[in-house]
Amino acid sequence: MLTVRAPATSANLGSGFDVFGVALSRPADVVRVEKADRTTIEVTGAGSQYIPEDPEKNTVGAVAEALSAPAHIEIDKGVRPASGLGSSAASAAAAAVALNELYDRGKTRKELVPIAAKGEAVVSGDAHDDNVAPAILGGFTIATDDGVRTVDADVPLVACLPDIVVSTRDARRVVPDGAKVSQLVETVGNAATLTTGMHRDDPDLVGAGMYDSVVTPARAKLIDGYDDVREAAFDAGATGVTISGAGPTVIAACHEGDRRDVGVAMLDAFDAHGVDSQVYQTRIGEGATLFD
Numbered sequence: 001m002l003t004v005r006a007p008a009t010s011a012n013l014g015s016g017f018d019v020f021g022v023a024l025s026r027p028a029d030v031v032r033v034e035k036a037d038r039t040t041i042e043v044t045g046a047g048s049q050y051i052p053e054d055p056e057k058n059t060v061g062a063v064a065e066a067l068s069a070p071a072h073i074e075i076d077k078g079v080r081p082a083s084g085l086g087s088s089a090a091s092a093a094a095a096a097v098a099l100n101e102l103y104d105r106g107k108t109r110k111e112l113v114p115i116a117a118k119g120e121a122v123v124s125g126d127a128h129d130d131n132v133a134p135a136i137l138g139g140f141t142i143a144t145d146d147g148v149r150t151v152d153a154d155v156p157l158v159a160c161l162p163d164i165v166v167s168t169r170d171a172r173r174v175v176p177d178g179a180k181v182s183q184l185v186e187t188v189g190n191a192a193t194l195t196t197g198m199h200r201d202d203p204d205l206v207g208a209g210m211y212d213s214v215v216t217p218a219r220a221k222l223i224d225g226y227d228d229v230r231e232a233a234f235d236a237g238a239t240g241v242t243i244s245g246a247g248p249t250v251i252a253a254c255h256e257g258d259r260r261d262v263g264v265a266m267l268d269a270f271d272a273h274g275v276d277s278q279v280y281q282t283r284i285g286e287g288a289t290l291f292d
Ligand SMILES: Nc1ncnc2c1ncn2[C@@H]1O[C@H](COP(=O)(O)OP(=O)(O)OP(=O)(O)O)[C@@H](O)[C@H]1O
Pocket: 009, 011, 050, 051, 052, 057, 058, 059, 060, 075, 080, 081, 082, 083, 084, 085, 086, 087, 088, 089, 091, 092, 123, 124, 131, 166, 167, 168, 169, 244, 245, 246, 247
């Protein structure tokens, strides 16, 4: 039996809608695989009661199919589904790395990205790379139609997951059809600032580049208390705050010494809206890790 740990991920980071992603040092899914005649799936852990074990409906089933690698797959969920923390992608990424090894398919990590993305298509209708790329490769990733570029960045982050469910499918329905040229100019500037910050491990530049006026405001309406949580995080020292993935997690960049205060401020602000939440004091981390 082979075991792979794949991390939670945060896509978009505000200005990089459907392009930017980061691997988080925590939380993570753990996937174990064993050769079998047909694929069977067993799910335990965070939110497992909401995750189908039918291979046609679980992201790992699509990955096993794409690699022609039938297996018994055990998924221990550390990343709650519909969180905005790349829950479905963590399982798909772990399965891709594990099954590639189990069946000796010889694919490189980069070649496994579009294979894991087939799992994402099962749940959201589209094969996005922006969560599976960092889940497999680690660091900060830029996923475009031309492929994936990676930056081995290290920036402290705080992710606050409220007890609200927002599915990616629903959050994509509220994305505006278009944007003004002035918003395009602003977004290019912010995305460039953020990318420079990643190269320099600079939380101030990363935070400044996280602002987005196109997709984030539309999605914020789906997250009770978002505006207050954002403001509270800034007051506590965050350098940038935005929605993680499709939400409802709110993610903040900050300096190392401010992580605790930022986390507490976000928890309290959700609490003031009657919403329970949990905080991960995390940072940009590694991609999927294989254990024997
Ligand atoms: N292995 C899996 N792990 C988690 N969710 C899964 C898995 N397989 C299928 N699903 C389904 O995928 C949906 C959750 O995926 P969704 O993309 O909405 O959330 P997410 O992965 O946490 O968010 P995001 O992509 O915004 O970061 C749920 O309906 C869940 O049942």
